[in-house]
Amino acid sequence: MDYRKHLKSTINDYLNIKDNIKTGIERKEEIEKNKKVILEKLNGREEDWKDYKWQLKNRIDNAEKLKKIFPLTDEEIKEVDKVASVYRFAISPYYLSLIDTKDFKDPIKLQAIPSGKELIGHGDLDPMDEKGTTPVEGITRRYPDRLIVKVTNQCGMYCRFCQRRRLIGETDHHIDRNTLEKDIEYIRNNEEIRDILLTGGDAFMLSDSTIEWLLQELRSIPHVEIIRFGTRTPVTLPQRVTDNLVNILKKYHPIYVNTHFNSPAEITEESKEACEKLANAGIPLGNQMVLLNDVNNDPMVVRKLNQALLTIRVKPYYIFHTKPVKGTEHFWCKVEEGLDIMESLRGRTSGMAIPTYIVNGPGGLGKTPVLPNYLQYIGRDKAYFRNWNGVPFEIENKFDDIE
Incomplete structure (x- = not known):
């Protein structure tokens, strides 16, 4: 067996897809374009963008502000308004610039922009009983x-x-x-x-x-x-x-x-x-x-x-x-x-x-x-495992006392 090829085969699925999962660094040009649009809408300068107090002061915290900066459908705007009446929202201009506006399920958008789904379903406001x-x-x-x-x-x-x-x-x-x-x-x-x-x-x-x-x-x-x-x-x-x-x-x-x-x-x-x-x-x-x-x-x-x-x-x-x-x-x-x-x-x-x-x-x-279960079972004298790749093995689990 070609061990090198075997090892590579265990991560080929990741190697084939990793370049499609973009970091913000890999999306730098797109984020920079978003940043320029947001600065223009907020009448800000590059120096402002670097100032966290400006970022806090200019957080987007209502649907009216949001629709001026970010492309949302009329239905989404209605949802934002409805949710915001129950659960507050606020997004820093910086974090808003990270959204891929072409991706309906963009992970930044899902974490930051209110969804009507927040008003349905089960749950508890304090499930951990703080x-x-x-x-x-x-x-x-x-x-x-x-x-x-x-x-x-x-x-x-x-x-x-x-x-x-x-x-x-x-x-x-x-x-x-x-x-x-x-x-x-x-x-x-x-x-x-x-x-x-x-x-x-x-x-x-x-x-x-x-x-x-x-x-x-x-x-x-x-x-x-x-x-x-x-x-x-x-x-x-x-x-x-x-x-x-x-x-x-x-x-x-x-x-x-x-x-x-x-x-x-x-x-x-x-x-x-x-x-x-x-x-x-x-x-x-x-x-x-x-x-x-x-x-x-x-x-x-x-x-x-x-x-x-x-x-x-x-x-x-x-x-x-x-x-x-x-x-x-x-x-x-x-x-x-x-x-x-x-x-x-x-x-x-x-x-x-x-x-x-x-x-x-x-x-x-x-x-x-x-944790995934790598320990399969413990016998009288041995313990039985599987490794990360599913291969079973055993180890001695008996040691005599030394007088």
């Missing part, structure tokens, strides 16, 4: 040694599948200083807590001065070992990752950042620059992809995404099974789809590109990993 696992306002705690602090409801773009859409409201607001001080005091009084995740909303939506104050306070607590930020700004608002923000973060190591790329189309020159700024400051980056119908429930799309993420120094960390949030049923996938993706990655790409597939237990039961 309310029931909140010891003090702003904190969710499900595990013994770690917790999350929700510091704001603001995001650069409000994802249509958001697990916390119940908290978005109609206006942006950060958690007030008094509440944050109580959260810090709770952490200070529970010495088993060693790991803090600052999230929201998006934790990078806080001002630089507030972020530094929070980091100073948390670093003054002896038992706090690591601090993590949950942020989608490298994806939806990469301009937010400024030199000043990075210089603040690197003073308080160990700092980790978990971000949230769901599609190769989100990996652009700007997002690459944002991630590399953080990585160059010694901040490890992990990606938490949500499994979404028609966006990434395809093994080839996820392989392209994860391999591209490694090139911008982001480690694929989790694939989250879609949570049953009310208004998001059109994004839901079957567990088998996630398992198929995991099966397709093992052995066909580097281990660095393989995340952990996670199902969240309802009602706050926490993260539960799901």
